[in-house]
Amino acid sequence: MTFVTEIPATMVPVEQDPRWAAVVARDPAFDGAFVYGVRTTGIYCRPSCPARLAKPHNVVFHATCEDAERAGFRACHRCRPNEASLAEQHTAAVAAACRMIEATEETPALETLAGRVGMSPFHFHRIFRSITGLTPKGYADAHRARRVRDHLARSTHSVTEAIYEAGFNSSSRFYAKSNEVLGMTPRAFRDGGADSEIKFAIAECSLGSILVACSAKGVCAILLGDDPDALARDLQDRFPNANLIGGDSAFEELVAKVVGFVEAPALGFDLPLDVRGTAFQQRVWQALCEIPAGETVSYTELARRIGAPKSVRAVAQACGANRIAVAIPCHRVVRNDGALSGYRWGVERKRALLEKESRA
Numbered sequence: 001m002t003f004v005t006e007i008p009a010t011m012v013p014v015e016q017d018p019r020w021a022a023v024v025a026r027d028p029a030f031d032g033a034f035v036y037g038v039r040t041t042g043i044y045c046r047p048s049c050p051a052r053l054a055k056p057h058n059v060v061f062h063a064t065c066e067d068a069e070r071a072g073f074r075a076c077h078r079c080r081p082n083e084a085s086l087a088e089q090h091t092a093a094v095a096a097a098c099r100m101i102e103a104t105e106e107t108p109a110l111e112t113l114a115g116r117v118g119m120s121p122f123h124f125h126r127i128f129r130s131i132t133g134l135t136p137k138g139y140a141d142a143h144r145a146r147r148v149r150d151h152l153a154r155s156t157h158s159v160t161e162a163i164y165e166a167g168f169n170s171s172s173r174f175y176a177k178s179n180e181v182l183g184m185t186p187r188a189f190r191d192g193g194a195d196s197e198i199k200f201a202i203a204e205c206s207l208g209s210i211l212v213a214c215s216a217k218g219v220c221a222i223l224l225g226d227d228p229d230a231l232a233r234d235l236q237d238r239f240p241n242a243n244l245i246g247g248d249s250a251f252e253e254l255v256a257k258v259v260g261f262v263e264a265p266a267l268g269f270d271l272p273l274d275v276r277g278t279a280f281q282q283r284v285w286q287a288l289c290e291i292p293a294g295e296t297v298s299y300t301e302l303a304r305r306i307g308a309p310k311s312v313r314a315v316a317q318a319c320g321a322n323r324i325a326v327a328i329p330c331h332r333v334v335r336n337d338g339a340l341s342g343y344r345w346g347v348e349r350k351r352a353l354l355e356k357e358s359r360a
Helices: 017-027 065-070 084-103 110-116 119-134 136-154 158-164 169-181 186-190 228-238 250-265 278-291 299-305 312-321 347-359
Strands: 035-038 043-045 059-062 198-205 208-214 221-223 242-247
Touching: 017 059, 017 065, 017 299, 035 065, 043 065, 059 065, 084 136, 110 119, 119 136, 136 278, 169 250, 169 312, 198 228, 198 250, 208 228, 208 250, 221 228, 250 312, 278 299, 278 312, 299 312
Parallel strands: 198 242
Antiparallel strands: 035 043, 035 059, 198 208, 208 221
């Protein structure tokens, strides 16, 4: 929400100013957006100040601390509006810890990270997870996985060297998790998916064209669109050197099952999935699969369900990164006001899917 810098009390009563509602609610989301001064005390506060609420006719709003001080007010000693808020301090501490994790070869111990930012290990662990959606160890694992993908993609050296360059101190430890991290062996990933086989077929349904692709593990992509060629290029761009094989008659039966599920959600989806993503993305996708057909949740509620209430934006990004349409039902997530938005395959398809499910 955008606020006017100053509104003279003679023009608009304070009770009708939207900023007053934020002060009454002591809403920390507005900290930094404005401050308010109290004429009877000569003190200015941040909106979330826990001090006793002043009478509205004694309140005047200012855009910044400097404006309030120029008007003769002094900073509240309780909420310290001229200093970083607690939320800002926590965010800065977590950002510093993330940079520390990224800059070291070995993952720092929880006690080391917490000590560096001046928190107890328990408090730091809770704050870190609430802001990033991951534990410190989970963040470190995701960062190393991203580094090894980058090294494998551009390295001209051996796979083992790429693994060690990414910070893994044991190649055996990485190989044990390589299929989970990369979706294939490290060498096949470096070679753009060479020697891996992905069967696919394109069909038509009420939502337009649909591409279904399967690896040896299960369905790895369900893509929707208007142009069959564009869907095939999308699949090929992800693994340019993989062996993309047109589906045979048996595979066509699998595609028919997927199309049947799209048209009649009540049938359920019981095919194995090959889900490839970061630890956080997989938590979001698992939570999506737990939303019953015909129901919707907001991005905020989904973030709360995975235990990361402050990671709403990251949750939305994970929904956008989903490549398995319908089976991982990101279409069941809506804005806080219930409006439809942010669907990878178009809002109209999202609306059509929800209508099908509500009828079922």
